[in-house]
């Protein structure tokens with residue numbers, strides 16, 4: 001109502017001036033100021049449509065909401081509004097039915113494509129849609145809408161992975177493996193305890209994506225090119241219609257902010273670091289020299305030359321692909337760091353980063369689930385691995401401490417016992433009591449009890465430790481989560 005007077009003069013201008021004799025869809029964007037033609041190579045260089053066409057449904061959704069906002073302030077009459085809505089819906093249906101028609105387009109980007117198609121479908125009324133908005137607030141809106149959906153899918157996949165971890169841990173709840181530091185055998189731990197370490201990591205990742213969702217959930221539409229829309233669109237109504245929790249508070253920030261993408265790529269990088277570490281562990285544990293786990297044929301490959309090989313390519317690719325996403329994070333930060341406010345075309349680079357990160361992350365999450373749900377555990381190999389390596393040396397030192405020896409002295413003494421056993425090529429339980437007593441009178445018959453792996457894991461019963469009762473509780477807490 002407020003802006004009713006604008007409707008007619010606008011029509012008037014169109015009818016009487018520069019549109020005459022031109023195809024309507026050629027005038028939808030920014031051609032007016034230019035006398036010369038664009039260089040062909042630059043035109044290709046400048047085009048983002050081959051990449052950002054993936055945002056088409058978001059662009060249409062945002063356009064529908066914007067049309068509604070324009071109707072509410074009488075920039076569009078109700079019949080014009082209806083026409084635009086119907087045109088946008090027709091376009092949406094066409095995209096869903098035959099997405100291949102997007103391939104034919106020569107448009108600069110997804111925004112010009114939608115507008116051009118709309119004008120082709122409904123004619124000159126379509127030329128009014130871009131009133132009071134800019135591609136700058138539009139692209140920020142599209143990527144936020146896209147990312148919100150993507151985050152829900154990512155969180156679902158992370159959750160699914162957490163479930164696979166819990167399943168594998170539950171099915172092997174009593175298995176003991178050597179725990180490592182410096183990739184050297186350190187102390188015995190429950191395999192379930194080991195797996196739940198990854199559960200913790202992925203749980204934090206899940207929370208990070210939640211946090212990212214919260215910051216993405218903010219409507220930038222209405223920021224215009226940079227100064228705020230020149231038309232008093234009701235941003236609160238737009239927020240409600242497009243399902244955002246908040247609206248941006250500064251138009252300059254709204255069109256130039258890509259923090260939400262940094263949050264996402266950063267959280268993804270960390271998730272991939274976790275996936276990569278798990279992959280590295282499993283490459284080691286499944287190597288024939290270890291053999292604690294056997295990867296399924298469905299996630300391994302053979303060698304073209306060596307007939308005996310069964311290679312863990314799935315895990316290696318996960319480890320390798322984490323590098324891409326970390327690279328994406330670096331690239332995005334570098335794109336942003338020198339940009340003057342507000343919008344600059346450099347920002348167009350963000351889409352490839354977003355899509356590549358999302359696709360790589362989802363692939364890696366999915367393949368890891370397949371690996372976990374199809375692998376076989378080999379308890380006897382894990383068992384054998386516990387025999388060598390003096391994994392119980394610390395328990396022996398702790399024994400002496402309980403008998404009153406200061407820990408440093410106990411450490412020194414057990415070190416000498418280990419050296420002695422190493423020289424004799426025997427294990428700690430093989431050393432006779434007499435020999436123990438030669439090292440210290442504190443040793444008694446009961447040392448042989450504490451030297452078993454079972455008693456070792458039972459001794460580590462602090463909250464967060466590997467004792468069976470703690471791990472049982474941790475597993476049930478994980479299930480609860």
Ligand code: ARG
Pocket residue numbers: 048052109135136139343345347348349351
């Ligand atoms: N394709 C552009 C991008 O992805 C859309 C925004 C264009 N804005 C502009 N002022 N040229 O960033």
